[in-house]
Amino acid sequence: MAENEKANDTKQHLYLVDGSAYIFRAYHRLPPLTNPEGTPVGAVYGYTTMLWKLADDLDQADGPTHLAVIFDKSSHSFRNDIYPDYKAHRPPPPEDLEPQFPLIRDATRAFSLPCIEEEGLEADDLIASYARAAQNQGWDVTIVSSDKDLMQIVGTHDENGASIDMLDTMKSARIGPAEVEEKFGVPPHLVGDVLALMGDSVDNIPGIYGIGPKTASKLIAENGSLTAALDQAPDMKKSKLKERLIEGRGDAELSRVLVTLKEDCDLPQPLEEFKLDTIPVEPLKAFLEQHGFTSLLRRLSDGRGSPDRPTQLDPAKKQNASAKANEGAPSLPDMPKVDRKTYECVQTLDRLEHWIAKCRKAREIAVDTETSALDALQSDLVGISLATGPNDACYIPFGHGGNDLLSDKPEQIDRTEALHLLKPLLEDEAVLKIGQNIKYDLNVLARYDIHVAPIDDTMILSFALDAGRGEQGIGGGHGMDELALKHFDHACLTFKEVCGAGRKAIAFGEVPLDKATEYAAEDADVTWRLHRYLKPRLPIEGGTRVYERVDRPLIPVVAQMERHGIKVDREQLAKLSEEFAAQTELLEKEIFELAGQEFTVGSPKQLGEILFDKLGYQGGKKGKSGQYATGLAVLERLSDEGAPIANKVLEWRQLTKLKSTYTDALQAAINPETGRVHTSYSLVGAQTGRLSSTDPNLQNIPIRTAIGRQIREAFVPEEGNVLLAADYSQIELRLAAHMADVDTLKQAFANGEDIHARTAQEMFGEVNRDTRGQAKTINFAILYGISRWGLAGRLGTDADTAQDMIETYFKRFPGIQKYIMDTTEFVRENGYSETLFGRKTWFPRIKSKNPNERQGSERAAINAPIQGTSADIIKRAMVRMMPALDAAGLSHVRMLLQVHDELVFELPEGDVAQASEVIAQTMSNAAAPAVRIDVPLAVDIGSGKSWGAAH
DNA sequence: CATGTCACG
DNA sequence: GACGTACGTGACATGC
CATH class of the missing domain: 1.10.150.20 (5' to 3' exonuclease, C-terminal subdomain)
Incomplete structure (x- = not known):
C-alpha cells in the first residue's frame, strides 16, 4: 500500500485506535451477523472495515504513518485500588459480544498491526502515554475514539507544534480543540475538571450530585479550575448548588483523580515499531475467508484498496445542502446534475428488451409505477419507469390516451405484453428493486400478479437515518421531492405541475408522453440517486440493524395487510348512522332551548360566546386566537358547576363525531371491488417508529365508551370465519x-x-x-x-x-x-x-x-425509546407471523390490522385454538434473540364474530 | 389552510 | 426561576 520512502523528513503521524471502545459501538450499530461456524461476528466485521479504511489512508495527506490498536486487558485497574466502586455497575457485555473480543485481536493481527494491552492499565492510559510520547518527539497523533475522557489531551505542543486530535470514525468527525471546547465549554486542559464535577454514571464516577454537564462546564469556565470553583463555594449566595459544592467536595476531588489519565505508563513496545507498511495479503485473506466476509475478500482480490468507501473524512468536501441537516453525514457521491432531456420514452418491444437487459446487468435499479389515481388498490397501471444510474432512466407508457379527448392514441407497447416481459425482471432475486415508498408499487403490481422482490425503499432509509431531524426551513418529511431538495438541492417536477390541481386536474394517463416521461423517469432517477446516497450511510450511522431486520422486511407484510382489508357490515353502520342522527337532532333542540336561541353547536367560537357571554357562565378563558376554550375539560367543569347545557353539548359532540368520522366515513371507504375497507399504513408517519393508519384511520376506532364500541361490532369476518384480536398487555x-x-x-x-x-x-x-x-x-x-x-x-x-x-x-x-x-x-x-x-x-x-420547546423535546425524548421499542417489538412479531403460521400449517389465517399493541386476524373458526398458540408465542418472543427483556411480554387473545366481540 | 376538538394506543 | 399543564397519531368541522 505504501512505499517506505514516504520521505523521512515529512511529519510522522501516529494513529492510536481505541479497540475496546470501538467494538462496543460496532456491536450496537451493526446487525447480528454470524460467520459460517455460527459465531457472532457483526462487531468484528465493523471493526475490520474500519481498520481497513484507516490503513488505506496511509497515502493521504493527513493519513497515518504509524498505527497501533490499544485494548483494555482486564476490568481491574489502578483506579479500583483508589475507589473500589469504579466501573462497579457496568453490566456484563452482551452474550453474543463476548466471543467477539478475541476475534477483534485476531483481526488486528490479520492486518499485521500491533496490538497493545497491559495488565492493570486501561486503554485510555496507554493511549494517553503513547500520545504524549509521540507528541513530545514531534509527531502528530490522532486517537481513533470518541471517549470523552481522552478529550483532555487534545491540543498542540507548545514548543514543537505537534498536535493530538481525535477521530470518530462512526460519525466521520475530527475532534480538535475547537470541538472539545464546543462540547465542554472549556479548553481541553480543563475537561478533566468538568468531568470531575459532573461524574459519569456508566463508569460510576460520583461527581457531585445534581451537577450535570451544563452546570459543571459553567462553574469551571467561570472559575478557571475545579479547585477554584470549590474554594469559592462558601462565598456563593445561599442555594442548593452552594450546599452541594461544599458537601460534595470530597467526591469531586476523588473524581478528579479517577478521570485523570495516566500519561507516564511504561510503553510496552517502542513507538518506532508501529510503522505502517505494506500489509501482507495472506494472513488477511485467511481471516476474511474464515469469517465469510466475502464482500471484503472480493475487494482484496480486485486489487482495490479498501472496501466500499461511502464516507469521506474530509470535511471540506461537505458542501451540499444536507450539511446542516445531517451533521457528520458523508458527502454526496459524485453524480451529474439531473437532466430530464436524457430520459428515454420506451415505445417498442425492442427498446423494452434493451432496457430489461440493461437492468439485469445493473443489478440495482430504481422502479416507479404511474397509475390512473392515487389509491393503489383502485387504480390502473398506466406506465412504469426504471433507472439504472444517474440520468440513465426511461419511462414505459402503456396506458396513456385512449380517452376521446386525445384523438391520436400515442404509440405504446401493449400493457399485457409489457408486463409479461417485466415480470421476470421485477421478481428476479438477483436484481434489487429500489423504490420511494415501494409499498405502493408492490400493491399496484400485485394486482397484475407481479410480486416484486428483493426491494429497498429510500423513504424507509431516510426514516431509519433521519427520523425527527427536520429543522426550521429544511423540513423533516421523507417524501421524494423533499429529500431531493434537501440532499441534492434539486427541485423535482411536481405532480401538480404535470397533472394540474383541483377541478382542472387530469389523470396521469392523459399527460402527453414527453411530459410524462420527464416526470416519471425523473422520479426513478432521483430514487436511484437517493439510494446511492442513503444506503451507505446506514452502517456508518447505525441504521442497519433496524432497517434490515425490522423495517425493510416489514414492507411486504404491511402491503399484504392493506390488500387483505377488513370487512365491515354496511347495514349495521347505516343503522347506527340513523340512530346517531336522530339523537343528535333531539339534543340540538334541547341545546337551543337551554341557550335561548339557535346556533351552530359545532362551532367552538359560537358555543363559547353562548356559554360565557350570553348565558354568563364564569371561568371562560380565551386562547391566543381570542376564542373561548370549550374542550372536554371545560365542559365537564361547567357540568359539575350545574350547567345542564354542557352535558348536552358533550353528548352532541360525541354523536356527531361518531357519525361523521366513523359510521358515515367507513361506509364510504368500502372498496366496491372487494367489499372491504383497506386502510393505508405509513411506516414513516410517527417519529418513534410506530405505524400510522390513514384513509381511513383504523387505529382509532372507538372502544372506550359503550356507544362507541358499537362501531367495533360492525367490523366482521367473512362467513365461516372469526376475528381474533391479540394484544400486548401493558407493554x-x-x-x-x-x-x-x-x-x-x-x-x-x-x-x-x-x-x-x-x-x-x-x-x-x-x-x-x-x-x-x-x-x-x-x-x-x-x-x-x-x-x-x-x-x-x-x-x-x-x-x-x-x-x-x-x-x-x-x-x-x-x-x-x-x-x-x-x-x-x-x-x-x-x-x-x-x-x-x-x-x-x-x-x-x-x-x-x-423552555417550552426544550421541555417538550425532553418529554418526547423520555417517551420515544419506550414507545419506539414497543413499536420495534410488534413489527418484529409481524415480520415473523406469517412464516410461523405457515410452519404450523395454518395457511388460512390472515393478518389484517395493527393497532400499536394489537394485531387483528381473520381465520376459520376451527383454527382458533391452534392459531392462538402460535400468535401468542410469536408476539411474546418477538424481542428475542436480538434483545433480552427481563420481564415476560404477556399477550391477551380473544376471538369472536366481530372486532368488538374479540375483546 | 389554520384551529379546535376528539377518536385511538 | 419560567414554562403552562403528559407521549404518539389522523379526521372532521368551522371559519378565515
Missing part, C-alpha cells in the same frame, strides 16, 4: 420496568401481579380503588415524561402534592429517575434517543432556548 410499562431496571416492577410483572395495585402498595402502603387509580395515573405520567403541574392536573390536586408523589415514586423506584436523567442527558449530548433495537429518533430542539 410500555413492562419495557419501562426493564429499561429503567426497576426490580420491584420487574418482579411484579414476573409474578403476574396487577401492576397499578403494586405501585399503589409501594407508594401509599395500601391498595384501594382510589390509590390504585392514582398509581395508574402516575405510571402513565412516567411514560410520558412527568411534570408536577401535569400530574396535578390529572390527579385533581395541587402541584406541591403532585411533587411529593413524584418524589415518593422516585424514592420507591430509583431506576426510573436515573432512566429519565440518563435519557435526557444522552439526547442532549447526541441529539437523538435510541430504542433497544437501535432505532434513532432525533430531537433537534433539545437545546432550544425556548
Whole structure:
C-alpha cells in the first residue's frame, strides 16, 4: 500500500485506535451477523472495515504513518485500588459480544498491526502515554475514539507544534480543540475538571450530585479550575448548588483523580515499531475467508484498496445542502446534475428488451409505477419507469390516451405484453428493486400478479437515518421531492405541475408522453440517486440493524395487510348512522332551548360566546386566537358547576363525531371491488417508529365508551370465519420496568401481579380503588415524561402534592429517575434517543432556548425509546407471523390490522385454538434473540364474530 | 389552510 | 426561576 520512502523528513503521524471502545459501538450499530461456524461476528466485521479504511489512508495527506490498536486487558485497574466502586455497575457485555473480543485481536493481527494491552492499565492510559510520547518527539497523533475522557489531551505542543486530535470514525468527525471546547465549554486542559464535577454514571464516577454537564462546564469556565470553583463555594449566595459544592467536595476531588489519565505508563513496545507498511495479503485473506466476509475478500482480490468507501473524512468536501441537516453525514457521491432531456420514452418491444437487459446487468435499479389515481388498490397501471444510474432512466407508457379527448392514441407497447416481459425482471432475486415508498408499487403490481422482490425503499432509509431531524426551513418529511431538495438541492417536477390541481386536474394517463416521461423517469432517477446516497450511510450511522431486520422486511407484510382489508357490515353502520342522527337532532333542540336561541353547536367560537357571554357562565378563558376554550375539560367543569347545557353539548359532540368520522366515513371507504375497507399504513408517519393508519384511520376506532364500541361490532369476518384480536398487555410499562431496571416492577410483572395495585402498595402502603387509580395515573405520567403541574392536573390536586408523589415514586423506584436523567442527558449530548433495537429518533430542539420547546423535546425524548421499542417489538412479531403460521400449517389465517399493541386476524373458526398458540408465542418472543427483556411480554387473545366481540 | 376538538394506543 | 399543564397519531368541522 505504501512505499517506505514516504520521505523521512515529512511529519510522522501516529494513529492510536481505541479497540475496546470501538467494538462496543460496532456491536450496537451493526446487525447480528454470524460467520459460517455460527459465531457472532457483526462487531468484528465493523471493526475490520474500519481498520481497513484507516490503513488505506496511509497515502493521504493527513493519513497515518504509524498505527497501533490499544485494548483494555482486564476490568481491574489502578483506579479500583483508589475507589473500589469504579466501573462497579457496568453490566456484563452482551452474550453474543463476548466471543467477539478475541476475534477483534485476531483481526488486528490479520492486518499485521500491533496490538497493545497491559495488565492493570486501561486503554485510555496507554493511549494517553503513547500520545504524549509521540507528541513530545514531534509527531502528530490522532486517537481513533470518541471517549470523552481522552478529550483532555487534545491540543498542540507548545514548543514543537505537534498536535493530538481525535477521530470518530462512526460519525466521520475530527475532534480538535475547537470541538472539545464546543462540547465542554472549556479548553481541553480543563475537561478533566468538568468531568470531575459532573461524574459519569456508566463508569460510576460520583461527581457531585445534581451537577450535570451544563452546570459543571459553567462553574469551571467561570472559575478557571475545579479547585477554584470549590474554594469559592462558601462565598456563593445561599442555594442548593452552594450546599452541594461544599458537601460534595470530597467526591469531586476523588473524581478528579479517577478521570485523570495516566500519561507516564511504561510503553510496552517502542513507538518506532508501529510503522505502517505494506500489509501482507495472506494472513488477511485467511481471516476474511474464515469469517465469510466475502464482500471484503472480493475487494482484496480486485486489487482495490479498501472496501466500499461511502464516507469521506474530509470535511471540506461537505458542501451540499444536507450539511446542516445531517451533521457528520458523508458527502454526496459524485453524480451529474439531473437532466430530464436524457430520459428515454420506451415505445417498442425492442427498446423494452434493451432496457430489461440493461437492468439485469445493473443489478440495482430504481422502479416507479404511474397509475390512473392515487389509491393503489383502485387504480390502473398506466406506465412504469426504471433507472439504472444517474440520468440513465426511461419511462414505459402503456396506458396513456385512449380517452376521446386525445384523438391520436400515442404509440405504446401493449400493457399485457409489457408486463409479461417485466415480470421476470421485477421478481428476479438477483436484481434489487429500489423504490420511494415501494409499498405502493408492490400493491399496484400485485394486482397484475407481479410480486416484486428483493426491494429497498429510500423513504424507509431516510426514516431509519433521519427520523425527527427536520429543522426550521429544511423540513423533516421523507417524501421524494423533499429529500431531493434537501440532499441534492434539486427541485423535482411536481405532480401538480404535470397533472394540474383541483377541478382542472387530469389523470396521469392523459399527460402527453414527453411530459410524462420527464416526470416519471425523473422520479426513478432521483430514487436511484437517493439510494446511492442513503444506503451507505446506514452502517456508518447505525441504521442497519433496524432497517434490515425490522423495517425493510416489514414492507411486504404491511402491503399484504392493506390488500387483505377488513370487512365491515354496511347495514349495521347505516343503522347506527340513523340512530346517531336522530339523537343528535333531539339534543340540538334541547341545546337551543337551554341557550335561548339557535346556533351552530359545532362551532367552538359560537358555543363559547353562548356559554360565557350570553348565558354568563364564569371561568371562560380565551386562547391566543381570542376564542373561548370549550374542550372536554371545560365542559365537564361547567357540568359539575350545574350547567345542564354542557352535558348536552358533550353528548352532541360525541354523536356527531361518531357519525361523521366513523359510521358515515367507513361506509364510504368500502372498496366496491372487494367489499372491504383497506386502510393505508405509513411506516414513516410517527417519529418513534410506530405505524400510522390513514384513509381511513383504523387505529382509532372507538372502544372506550359503550356507544362507541358499537362501531367495533360492525367490523366482521367473512362467513365461516372469526376475528381474533391479540394484544400486548401493558407493554410500555413492562419495557419501562426493564429499561429503567426497576426490580420491584420487574418482579411484579414476573409474578403476574396487577401492576397499578403494586405501585399503589409501594407508594401509599395500601391498595384501594382510589390509590390504585392514582398509581395508574402516575405510571402513565412516567411514560410520558412527568411534570408536577401535569400530574396535578390529572390527579385533581395541587402541584406541591403532585411533587411529593413524584418524589415518593422516585424514592420507591430509583431506576426510573436515573432512566429519565440518563435519557435526557444522552439526547442532549447526541441529539437523538435510541430504542433497544437501535432505532434513532432525533430531537433537534433539545437545546432550544425556548423552555417550552426544550421541555417538550425532553418529554418526547423520555417517551420515544419506550414507545419506539414497543413499536420495534410488534413489527418484529409481524415480520415473523406469517412464516410461523405457515410452519404450523395454518395457511388460512390472515393478518389484517395493527393497532400499536394489537394485531387483528381473520381465520376459520376451527383454527382458533391452534392459531392462538402460535400468535401468542410469536408476539411474546418477538424481542428475542436480538434483545433480552427481563420481564415476560404477556399477550391477551380473544376471538369472536366481530372486532368488538374479540375483546 | 389554520384551529379546535376528539377518536385511538 | 419560567414554562403552562403528559407521549404518539389522523379526521372532521368551522371559519378565515
